[in-house]
Amino acid sequence: MRFLVSLAATAALALSASAAPMTTFTSDNVQSFLKKAGATNIEPETNGGVQFVHFEYKGLKYSTSVRFCDEGTTKNCTGLLMAIGFEADSSDSLEVLNSFNYGFPIATAVKPDPKTLVFGRLVTSIGGVEEGNVAANLGLLIAAPQVYGEFRKTQ
Numbered sequence: 001m002r003f004l005v006s007l008a009a010t011a012a013l014a015l016s017a018s019a020a021p022m023t024t025f026t027s028d029n030v031q032s033f034l035k036k037a038g039a040t041n042i043e044p045e046t047n048g049g050v051q052f053v054h055f056e057y058k059g060l061k062y063s064t065s066v067r068f069c070d071e072g073t074t075k076n077c078t079g080l081l082m083a084i085g086f087e088a089d090s091s092d093s094l095e096v097l098n099s100f101n102y103g104f105p106i107a108t109a110v111k112p113d114p115k116t117l118v119f120g121r122l123v124t125s126i127g128g129v130e131e132g133n134v135a136a137n138l139g140l141l142i143a144a145p146q147v148y149g150e151f152r153k154t155q
Contacts, residue, residue: 021128025066025080027051034064037135049074057142060084068124080134082141083120089152092117096155100148107144119144 022029027044030053034042039055039062046052051066051074067079088111097109097117107119121141123134 021130022125022134023078023128024075025077025125026074027053027066030064030066030080033131033134036131037138046074051077062141067122078125080123080125081120082123082138083118084141084145085116085118086145088115088117091152091155096152099155100151104144104147104151106140106147109144109148119148 022033027046030051031042031044034053034055037057039057041054041056043054044052045054049072053064053066055062055064062082062084064083065081066074066077067081069075069077092111094111097111100109107121110118110120112118119141121137121144123129123137
């Protein structure tokens, strides 16, 4: 877990603390944040009225989606869902995923279909959120697959 805390702290320190707190998420401010956090290949997309921003970090592909917007719009959005998906292994049973989620609430692990394993982390901007806090949450998501891999070995 010490590695996990170090990773989150490193991600938080990578951003300037001088930025004003974010009170809403938009495709534009998410892209700006990701660029500052060291993401590459940043690509916005809108699908079904939902704003997505796909990006790479150290060779892995992640996606974010802007959530909790005013009904029927992409305005005043206060949620940012960050996720990464992998091909599921046969040992990724629901029992193992539930045990991981219970013991390590750093990211939620889900298996949306028999072949896919997804880690996700939700950040809210209600009341304002500093970029460093969003970066720390991103760091927790980045660490989740490695932590899960170590956890899975013990099952």
